[in-house]
Each structure stands twice: as structure tokens, then as C-alpha cells.
Amino acid sequence: xxxxxSAASPxxxxxxxxxxxxxxxxxxxxxxxxQWLGTRAxxxxxxxxxxxxxxxxxxxxxxxxxxxxxxxxxRGVALPVFDRGxxxxxxxxxxxxxxVVELRLAEDEAVDVPRWFAKLAALRTPxxxxxxxxxxxxxxxxxxxxxxxxxxxxxxxxxxxxAGWLIALWxxxxxxxxxxxxxxxxxxxxxxxxxxxxSQRRFRLVQVQPRAQELQRFVAGFNQLVTxxxxxxxxxxxxxxxxxxxxLSDALTGMANRRALNxxxxxxxxxxxxxxxxxxxRGVEVVNRAAGFSAGDALIRELAADVAEVFTDGRHxxxxxxTFAVLMSAEDAVVPEGLSLSLLTRFDxxxxxxxxRLVDAAIGWTPVNAREPSEVLAAADLALQQARSQAxxxxxxxxxxxxxxxxxxxxxxxxxxxxxxxxxxxxALAHDRLVLMLQPVMALDAGQMDQVLHRxxxxxxxxxxxxxxxxxxxxxxxxxxxxxRELDEQVISLLAREPVxxxxxxxxxxxxxxxxxxxxxxxxxELWRLRLGDHAVLFELREDDLAHxxxxxxxxxxxxxxxxxxxxxxxxxxSDGGLAMLRDMLPDYVKLDASLAExxxxxxxxxxxxxxxxxxxxxxxxxxxHSFGRRDAAAALARLGxxxxxGYALGPPxxxxxxx
Amino acid sequence: xxxxxxxxxxxxxxxxxxxxxxxxEASQRLVQAMSxxxxxxxxxxxxxxxxxxxxxxxxxxxxxxxxxxALANRVPYAEDINAWHVDEHWATxxxxxxxxxxxxxxxxxxxxxxxxxxxxxxxxxxxxxxRAKLRDRIDNHMVLAYYxxxxxxxxxxxxxxxxxxxxxxxxxxxPVFSFNDEHLWRDGQATAGGASQVRRWRELQERVRREQxx
Numbered sequence: 001x002x003x004x005x006s007a008a009s010p011x012x013x014x015x016x017x018x019x020x021x022x023x024x025x026x027x028x029x030x031x032x033x034x035q036w037l038g039t040r041a042x043x044x045x046x047x048x049x050x051x052x053x054x055x056x057x058x059x060x061x062x063x064x065x066x067x068x069x070x071x072x073x074x075r076g077v078a079l080p081v082f083d084r085g086x087x088x089x090x091x092x093x094x095x096x097x098x099x100v101v102e103l104r105l106a107e108d109e110a111v112d113v114p115r116w117f118a119k120l121a122a123l124r125t126p127x128x129x130x131x132x133x134x135x136x137x138x139x140x141x142x143x144x145x146x147x148x149x150x151x152x153x154x155x156x157x158x159x160x161x162x163a164g165w166l167i168a169l170w171x172x173x174x175x176x177x178x179x180x181x182x183x184x185x186x187x188x189x190x191x192x193x194x195x196x197x198x199s200q201r202r203f204r205l206v207q208v209q210p211r212a213q214e215l216q217r218f219v220a221g222f223n224q225l226v227t228x229x230x231x232x233x234x235x236x237x238x239x240x241x242x243x244x245x246x247x248l249s250d251a252l253t254g255m256a257n258r259r260a261l262n263x264x265x266x267x268x269x270x271x272x273x274x275x276x277x278x279x280x281x282r283g284v285e286v287v288n289r290a291a292g293f294s295a296g297d298a299l300i301r302e303l304a305a306d307v308a309e310v311f312t313d314g315r316h317x318x319x320x321x322x323t324f325a326v327l328m329s330a331e332d333a334v335v336p337e338g339l340s341l342s343l344l345t346r347f348d349x350x351x352x353x354x355x356x357r358l359v360d361a362a363i364g365w366t367p368v369n370a371r372e373p374s375e376v377l378a379a380a381d382l383a384l385q386q387a388r389s390q391a392x393x394x395x396x397x398x399x400x401x402x403x404x405x406x407x408x409x410x411x412x413x414x415x416x417x418x419x420x421x422x423x424x425x426x427x428a429l430a431h432d433r434l435v436l437m438l439q440p441v442m443a444l445d446a447g448q449m450d451q452v453l454h455r456x457x458x459x460x461x462x463x464x465x466x467x468x469x470x471x472x473x474x475x476x477x478x479x480x481x482x483x484x485r486e487l488d489e490q491v492i493s494l495l496a497r498e499p500v501x502x503x504x505x506x507x508x509x510x511x512x513x514x515x516x517x518x519x520x521x522x523x524x525x526e527l528w529r530l531r532l533g534d535h536a537v538l539f540e541l542r543e544d545d546l547a548h549x550x551x552x553x554x555x556x557x558x559x560x561x562x563x564x565x566x567x568x569x570x571x572x573x574x575s576d577g578g579l580a581m582l583r584d585m586l587p588d589y590v591k592l593d594a595s596l597a598e599x600x601x602x603x604x605x606x607x608x609x610x611x612x613x614x615x616x617x618x619x620x621x622x623x624x625x626h627s628f629g630r631r632d633a634a635a636a637l638a639r640l641g642x643x644x645x646x647g648y649a650l651g652p653p654x655x656x657x658x659x660x
Numbered sequence: 661x662x663x664x665x666x667x668x669x670x671x672x673x674x675x676x677x678x679x680x681x682x683x684x685e686a687s688q689r690l691v692q693a694m695s696x697x698x699x700x701x702x703x704x705x706x707x708x709x710x711x712x713x714x715x716x717x718x719x720x721x722x723x724x725x726x727x728x729x730a731l732a733n734r735v736p737y738a739e740d741i742n743a744w745h746v747d748e749h750w751a752t753x754x755x756x757x758x759x760x761x762x763x764x765x766x767x768x769x770x771x772x773x774x775x776x777x778x779x780x781x782x783x784x785x786x787x788x789x790x791r792a793k794l795r796d797r798i799d800n801h802m803v804l805a806y807y808x809x810x811x812x813x814x815x816x817x818x819x820x821x822x823x824x825x826x827x828x829x830x831x832x833x834x835p836v837f838s839f840n841d842e843h844l845w846r847d848g849q850a851t852a853g854g855a856s857q858v859r860r861w862r863e864l865q866e867r868v869r870r871e872q873x874x
Contacts, residue, residue: 096810096811135835
């Protein structure tokens with residue numbers, strides 16, 4: 001809005017240029033008038049002296065040749081001079097003043113310049129006279145009146161030429177001044193642009209180096225402010241990043257920790273062919289006792305390195321003293337089994353080379369198969385215990401292999417169920433079997449309790465039996481079969497059918513990466529805008545998608561805002577680079593990953609939330625969260641600076657009113 | 661008539677009137693100024709001239725020419741180089757009287773001014789450059805010619821020969837060029853050229869004007 005105001009009010013460049021133009025104009029008019037008056041005076045003087053010269057020379061000639069009463073001689077002397085055309089009147093009088101000869105042009109003789117010009121110039125026709133004398137005797141006198149015709153022409157041509165030059169000069173000066181001002185004010189324009197950016201929380205340095213001292217200081221001051229702000233934001237961001245890392249990673253090995261493993265499991269558990277292994281190494285405590293904790297730590301790091309090297313394609317975590325977890329995709333048991341054997345062999349060689357250290361390792365695998373994280377971990381633990389009991393007789397490979405096979409046998413049926421999901425989703429799309437629910441996100445600020453910030457659109461798919469399937473279940477499948485784009489379109493179409501209520505809080509629609517990263521997203525957004533009409537809509541993007549496609553994300557955010565959509569980041573605070581996106585995209589809000597809100601009773605979790613809130617607050621981005629349990633859980637979030645929350649206790653999802 | 665022309669006419673008319681009342685009406689300050697420049701006696705001389713000028717007969721009296729000629733010729737002759745320490749100086753009548761010295765043009769100018777002051781029309785007077793045959797040489801000289809009628813044989817007011825003679829009786833003088841300032845108020849507007857082109861005459865008039873405004 002400040003933008004628009006500044007566009008309407010005149011620019012400094014324009015004002016200065018107008019002032020300069022006015023000064024040029026005045027100066028040039030002044031020069032012209034001066035020049036004109038000067039030329040006019042000169043022409044007038046010329047006319048006068050011309051008349052006098054003619055009179056004097058006629059008088060001289062007459063003084064030598066003229067006798068009293070000799071009209072013929074007088075006329076003969078005057079006529080050639082008169083016929084040159086420069087004189088309006090030549091008269092010769094005798095000593096008593098009686099007219100002897102008078103030659104006169106008609107009064108109304110046309111002048112060769114515009115009438116108004118002649119009127120304006122109003123040249124006087126000078127009269128000159130000279131006495132005609134012969135010796136002491138006065139014979140009479142000659143009167144000469146100049147004709148101003150040629151003077152007018154001279155004045156007219158001179159004026160035209162002067163005006164031409166002055167106008168050309170004016171144009172040149174205007175052009176020069178305009179260019180000069182542009183150069184002079186370029187830094188100012190740059191600073192103005194940077195200020196507008198800063199007001200939109202995009203802090204950037206002004207790169208131009210102005211020549212004017214005042215501007216230099218101004219730019220230096222501005223840049224100092226920007227640098228300080230940038231540094232503060234960067235520091236807070238680094239701190240939050242640090243907390244995030246600490247909260248989600250293991251300090252000793254740098255691997256993911258148990259919390260992070262839970263996040264990943266929750267996130268990916270619906271993937272098919274996903275396996276979880278627990279790897280437990282016993283005997284580290286013996287090393288601790290015998291050689292000290294640093295030796296024990298060194299051993300754990302070596303073991304962790306082995307795990308990471310063997311399972312290069314998997315996600316690794318350290319979840320106990322010497323217990324690791326590996327999550328990887330494999331179509332059957334052969335690859336995990338082979339890799340497990342090579343890991344155990346590696347462990348053996350490492351320990352054998354080391355001599356004294358007796359460490360006993362076991363590995364238990366279980367397929368994830370869409371179970372809750374705790375359930376999967378329990379199953380993997382069970383597999384581990386079985387492996388250990390079977391491998392008790394120095395035969396670790398056997399125990400592992402047999403356990404793997406047995407656990408596989410139980411799970412295979414569920415894993416291969418992907419095909420059914422594809423059918424279910426396609427059917428639902430084809431027959432409009434989607435149900436939209438709205439869950440309110442409530443303001444947590446003391447002043448605006450019970451205010452609904454926006455309503456998240458939750459999509460449920462109906463299966464053949466008409467049962468509602470939650471997004472957490474169908475989403476990974478839709479992603480796998482490439483149906484997310486169509487689902488997003490469907491959701492928007494359904495919402496578009498809703499009657500518009502201008503006072504209602506905006507909808508927040510989850511938008512998949514497949515949708516927002518498409519090349520024609522700009523046209524798509526315009527189409528959605530047309531379809532959604534006056535509905536206020538925010539699009540929620542997932543942080544883990546954003547972090548790896550920052551350019552596409554920025555592009556989307558810009559295009560969305562251009563057509564009046566808001567942009568939020570969902571599942572915020574757990575992915576690498578997410579915090580940087582905060583600064584990059586300046587979303588309308590961020591919604592913390594559910595695991596973070598769950599975790600705030602622990603220091604690490606609370607610190608992370610606090611740190612995120614600090615960064616976000618500097619950039620004036622509201623932080624929202626999921627609230628679990630009773631309403632007082634939301635109060636705890638509010639104390640950390642979270643500005644809004646959604647949860648069952650705050651407001652359960654409600655079906656969208658069917659249209660009509 | 662537009663305003664500037666009215667003003668100009670008015671100014672010229674005033675100047676013309678001023679020319680007629682100059683030394684005869686000399687102000688106290690002009691007397692003082694002359695005393696300061698040329699000593700206390702100079703003031704006295706200006707006042708004496710003033711008295712004499714006031715006693716001159718009227719313009720209609722033929723004796724005026726004779727008396728004016730004689731009045732000016734009472735001032736002793738001196739070359740400019742001696743009187744003014746420059747080669748050529750056209751003194752104003754006040755300077756001429758106060759300095760109590762002058763050469764031919766100073767006499768001529770003083771006579772011209774006193775006659776004009778007395779009301780003699782400008783077209784009856786002409787300041788004339790002449791070539792004068794002196795005893796031993798021919799020299800440039802200046803006299804005042806008075807024309808009772810335009811076509812008449814003029815009377816010559818000369819400081820070399822103090823007698824008032826008709827020009828026809830002055831075979832020793834041959835006229836070269838003559839002027840007066842009648843153009844200045846012809847038709848109420850200045851005509852260009854004429855005497856205003858005689859630079860010394862122009863400068864002289866300027867100085868006279870300054871003296872008058874004292």
C-alpha cells in the first residue's frame with residue numbers, strides 16, 4: 001500500500017526535473033528577451049544612423065551643386081538615393097523652410113513579416129535632417145525618414161534563428177539534466193527499493209556507491225542497519241538450527257536419534273517394502289570400564305561408521321548406548337540379509353584386529369508395513385532378541401537369517417497391497433468420493449482467543465464400502481501412484497462449489513509438491529483464482545518438499561501472492577534448510593511439525609520451538625502448532641510464543657457444508 | 661502617445677528649459693563647487709558673471725548679440741594645455757568663467773549658452789568649425805554664427821576678432837562644418853545624428869547637466 005502511495009505522489013526525479021526545466025525556461029526566455037531587445041535597439045540605431053548618413057551626404061552634394069529655386073537638381077540628387085528603397089520619405093526644403101522636393105512611399109506599404117510581429121516590434125521610423133549650406137549661407141535642409149521594412153525582416157530572421165537555437169539548447173539541457181539526475185538519484189532509487197523490500201522483511205544491502213556525500217552516508221547507515229538485522233536473523237536461525245540438530249540427532253555419532261527415527265517412521269510407515277533393523281552390540285560397557293569412556297565412545301563411533309558404510313541406501317539412527325536402527329527399502333529379504341552378514345563380518349574383523357575387546361552383535365529385521373512407530377520398534381526388538389538367542393552359539397549368521405525369513409513370511413501379504421490402493425484412489429477420484437473436513441486453527445494470543453485464524457482443509461477418501469480413509473493413510477499411496485495432482489485439483493474444485501462468505505476465515509489447502517512444482521503453476525494459479533472466486537485461500541506446503549526445491553518454492557510463493565493466495569509452511573522445523581526457507585519465502589505462517597508440539601515437555605523440544613519462534617518473530621511470521629490433549633496444552637504452546645494452534649480439543653474437524 | 665514618449669518629451673522639455681536657465685540662475689551649490697575646484701575667487705567670478713548675464717538685454721533687442729559677445733570675450737585666452745593640462749578640453753560655461761581662461765571653443769560655447777539662456781532660438785545659432793587665416797599661419801578655429809533670418813548673412817561672434825561682423829566681411833574665416841542642438845527638441849523627439857554625433861558636444865552637455873543638477 002505504501003508502494004501504491006509512492007507511485008501516485010511525484011518522484012524526486014520528476015520534481016527536480018520540473019524545477020530545472022522551469023529554471024531553464026526562465027533563463028532562456030530571459031536570454032531571448034534580452035537578445036530581442038538588443039537586436040531591436042541595434043536595428044533601430046542602424047536605421048537612425050542610416051537616415052542621418054543619407055541626409056548628410058545629400059546635404060553635402062546639394063551644398064556644392066544646388067542653387068536657389070533649382071528643383072530639377074534637387075530632385076535629381078534625391079531620386080537615386082530614394083529609389084534604393086531604404087527610405088520612406090526624402091524631402092528637401094529651402095532656407096525659409098518651404099518644400100522644394102518631397103519623395104514619399106505609400107504609408108500602407110506591406111511589411112514582409114507577420115503583422116503581429118511588426119506590431120510587437122513597433123520600430124520607430126527615425127528622421128534625420130542635415131543643413132545644406134554653401135559657405136556661411138544656409139541653402140536649406142534635407143529631411144530623410146528610413147523605411148523600417150528591412151529592419152523588420154532582419155529582426156524577424158534574427159528572432160527566428162535565436163529562438164531555434166534556444167529551443168535546441170533547452171532540449172539539450174533538459175536531456176542532459178534528466179540523465180544527470182538519473183545518475184545522481186540512481187542510488188536513491190536503489191535505497192528506496194531496498195527500503196520497500198525491508199518493509200516486507202526482505203533485508204538486503206544497497207550495492208550502489210553514490211558519489212554525493214549525503215547519499216553515501218545514508219546508504220552506509222542503511223546498510224549498517226540491514227547488516228545488523230541480517231546478522232541477528234542469521235544468528236537466531238543458526239541457533240534454531242543447532243537446537244533442531246540437537247533435538248533430532250545423536251551428539252556422539254551425528255546419526256539421527258530416537259526422536260528423529262520416530263519422525264521418519266511416522267512419515268514413511270505407509271511406504272511399501274520398507275524395513276527396519278535394530279543392531280545391538282553388547283560389550284561396549286566392558287570397554288568403558290577397562291579403557292575409559294573415551295575408548296568406549298571411539299568404539300561406538302567406529303561401529304556407527306560401519307553401519308553407515310554398509311547400509312549406504314538406508315536411514316541410520318542411534319537409539320541406545322550401542323544400539324542402531326536402519327530403515328531401508330528392499331523388495332525382498334535378500335538384500336538386507338546379505339548386508340547384515342557383511343556388517344557382522346566387518347564387526348568381527350574389526351574386533352579381531354583389535355584383540356582384547358569382546359563385543360557381541362546381533363541384528364533383527366522387521367518390515368514396517370504401515371504399523372505405528374512404537375509397534376514397529378517392538379517388533380524389531382523382538383526379532384533382535386530372537387536373533388541373539390539363536391546366535392548364542394557363536395553362530396550369528398544363522399540366527400539372523402532364520403529370523404529374517406520368519407518375520408518376512410508374516411508380513412508379505414500386507415506389503416503387496418499397494419495395487420488395491422491405486423484402484424481405491426482412482427475410483428474415489430472418478431466418482432467424486434472425497435469428503436472435505438475443516439479444522440479451525442485458533443489464535444492463542446490472549447487478546448484474540450477463540451478467533452479462528454484459518455480452517456485447514458482435511459481430505460478423506462471414501463473406499464468401496466463408504467468408509468472414510470484419513471490422509472495419513474491414503475497420502476503415501478497417492479504419492480506413490482502419482483495421483484496427488486489430481487487429488488489437489490479435486491479438492492480445489494470441491495471448495496469452489498462452496499458459497500462465498502467474505503467474513504469467514506480463509507481455507508488452508510495442503511498442496512502437494514507434485515502440484516506446486518509444475519512448470520505451468522502460474523497459469524494454474526490464475527485458473528484456481530478464477531474458480532475459487534472470492535474465497536480466501538492459503539496454500540500449505542510441506543517443509544521437507546520445500547527445502548530441496550527452493551527455487552520452485554520461491555517461484556510458487558511469488559506467483560500465488562500475485563493472484564492473492566497466501567502461502568504457509570506445514571510440518572515445519574524438522575527438515576534441513578527449512579529455517580532458511582523462512583527467510584527466503586516469508587510465508588504467511590508456519591505450522592510446526594506435530595512431533596515438535598508433542599515434545600515440548602522435554603528441554604530439547606522446548607528449546608527448539610522457542611528458537612524457531614524467535615527467528616519467525618524477527619521476520620514477523622506467525623508460528624502455529626498442533627495441540628494435543630486438553631486445552632491447557634495450548635496454553636503451554638502460547639507461553640512459548642506460538643500464536644495459533646489446531647487440535648481436537650480446540651476444534652474438531654467439521655464436514656464442509658454440502659453445496660446447495 | 662505612449663507613456664515612455666511622454667516621459668521623454670517631458671525630460672527634453674525640462675532640459676530645454678534648464679538650458680535657458682543655467683549660469684544666470686546658478687545655484688549656491690554650483691558656486692560652492694566652483695570655489696572648491698578653482699579657489700575662492702572662482703565663486704566670485706561665477707557670481708559676477710551671473711549678475712552680468714542677468715543684466716543682458718532681451719532676445720528681441722539687437723544689442724544682445726553684441727553684449728553677449730563682449731561679456732565672454734572679457735575672459736582671458738589660454739591654450740587648453742596650459743589651462744587644463746590636456747590637449748583638448750571643452751569647458752562648460754561655469755568652468756570657463758570660474759577658471760577664468762579658455763580657448764576658441766570655450767568662448768563659443770559660453771556665448772551659445774548665454775544667448776540660449778536669454779531665449780534666442782537654436783535655429784538662429786550655429787557653432788561653426790572654421791579655418792582661420794592668422795597673420796603667420798592658417799589654423800583650425802571655432803566661432804558662433806548668428807542668423808537673424810535663415811537665409812541671411814550671419815553675424816560672427818569670435819574671440820580672435822572681438823568685433824561683431826557679418827560673415828561676408830570675415831574673409832579670413834572659411835566655414836568647414838557647423839552644428840547646433842536644435843534637433844534635440846524638433847517635434848518633441850530626438851532625431852538621431854546631428855550634433856549628438858559630435859562626441860565632445862555630447863560630453864559637454866552631460867557635464868552641463870550635472871552642473872545644473874547641483
